[in-house]
Amino acid sequence: MEGHVSTSPAVTVELGEDYPELRDAVRRVCAKYPSAYWRDLDARSAYPTDFVRDLTDGGFLGALIPEEYGGTGLPLRAAAVILETINASGCTASPAHAQMYIMGTLLRHGSEEQKRKYLPGIADGSIRLQAFGVTEPTTGSDTTRLKTRAEKRGNSTYVVTGQKVWTSRALHSDMMLLLARTTPIDQVQKKTDGLSVFLVDLKREQAAGRLQIRPIDAMINHNTTEIFMDEMEVPAENLIGEEGKGFRYILDGMNAERVLVASECVGDGRWLLERGIAYAKDRRVFDRAIGQNQAVAFPLARAWGELEAADMMCRRAAALFSAGQDCGADANMAKLLASEATWHAAEAAMQTHGGFAFAREYDIERKWREVRLYQIAPISTNMVLAYVAQQVLGLPRSY
Incomplete structure (x- = not known):
């Protein structure tokens, strides 16, 4: 097509x-x-x-x-x-x-x-780069305020101390992409300056005792962790790009991330919708298929329409990205629309299955738990709306 x-x-x-x-x-x-x-x-x-x-x-x-x-x-x-x-x-x-x-x-x-x-x-696959060290316990979405500090010692090494949280798959990665502050925030003209990006050898730093990875027991099986760095050593050659410009580099990749995650949302929504439709056709109560009832059929129909619309926004954002055009608004809206569409599909599938939705063998409850994350990460619904309000609608900045 x-x-x-x-x-x-x-x-x-x-x-x-x-x-x-x-x-x-x-x-x-x-x-x-x-x-x-x-x-x-x-x-x-x-x-x-x-x-x-x-x-x-x-x-x-x-x-x-x-x-x-x-x-x-x-x-x-x-x-x-x-x-x-x-x-x-x-x-x-x-x-x-x-x-x-x-x-x-x-x-x-x-x-x-x-x-x-x-x-x-x-x-x-010989180098597993799955871990992304950005979020911190006390800063959350306010990335420019992160406290992890990287200080250059001599010409060959940066020494990093700090903590990251919700760093998924760190225990299953060889390398981590790390964002750290190299210039204190009170010494830069713009708060987005003074942040740098590094490639960290997780296995080496763990073995040296300078880095600890602890699993977080979460609602979904996302293999997420928190990371503690104490005088961790990173070779200067592992600095990506120029020192102090890391925030721009990270933002540059976030549009692609949002398009990809939005597409995952669409896939989950379609799986949930397919299961809901099949059950609505097969399950009979009061001598008729439950899908004959509008209270069952309409949420499924609405979820289908929302997923189709989200898919088109994903396609447009990806097309703009590949064409080298500004796709920030489209990527953010793709993520917003897809996260809500798949959640509505999950809710419809749960309600359609009734009590059986809670039985693990049907897999509905597992996917229902998984897709709830999309409205929070990798960017929350409110952050998307704040971006659109300011960058697209021209409204005053809210934060």
């Missing part, structure tokens, strides 16, 4: 294809991991190592890495299709999705030497 959309009188972009062959290939991998596999992982708070390895071996997680660095060099729309299809198949993309987009900061802002050193290993 191909098409185009005019975003303004002067800008027209192709929406891109649907990649049916790519979808089929992803489905074949997902077919090896039925619902029982995911229920077992959920019960043990375990990581889907085999599933992630199969995705890596198939080249799916290296989709956005150019061929010259060992990847498949596909556009953002193709990567979105991969993640959407994983979730629409009943599997869970989140344990692997960061391998796709975290490397974007390295790809766009790293040196040629850094790219050749790390990107081929990320593409083939």
Whole structure:
């Protein structure tokens, strides 16, 4: 399926294809991991190592890495299709999705030497870059106020002390992308200055006792952790780009992240909707299918419409990103609309299944728990609305 959309009188972009062959290939991998596999992982708070390895071996997680660095060099729309299809198949993309987009900061802002050193290993899975150290316990969304400090000692080393939280998959990563302050906030003209991005060797720093990773017992099996750094050493050669410009580098990658996560939302919503529709057709109460009742049918119908609209916004944001156009508003709105659409699909599936929705064997409660996260992370609904109000509508800044 191909098409185009005019975003303004002067800008027209192709929406891109649907990649049916790519979808089929992803489905074949997902077919090896039925619902029982995911229920077992959920019960043990375990990581889907085999599933992630199969995705890596198939080249799916290296989709956005150019061929010259060992990847498949596909556009953002193709990567979105991969993640959407994983979730629409009943599997869970989140344990692997960061391998796709975290490397974007390295790809766009790293040196040629850094790219050749790390990107081929990320593409083939020999280097696992799944951890993203940004959020802190006391700052949350106010990233510029983060307290993790990186001080340069001599010419060869930065010494880092601080704490990160909600750093998913750190226990299943070799490297972490870390945002730290290199210049105190009271010594910069703009609070967004003085932040720098580093690649951290997690295994080395753990072995040296300078870094601790502690799992967080959470509502969903997201393999999330908190990280403590005490005089952690990072080689100066692991600084990405210029010192002090890290905030801009991180923002540069967030649009891609939001498009990809929004596509995951759409995939989850479609899986939940499919389950809800099937149950509404089969379940009979008072001598008729419950789907004949408008109270059951209408929420499912509304969820379908919302998911279709969210999917179109995801496509437009991905098209603008690939065309090098400003896609901030579209990426944020794609995330907002998709997170709400999949939540409405989850609610409809829960209500349609009634009491059986709480039985783990139906998998509805597991997905219901998982999709609630989307309205909070990787950016909350309120932060999206604040962005649109200020940047799109021109209203006064609210924070």
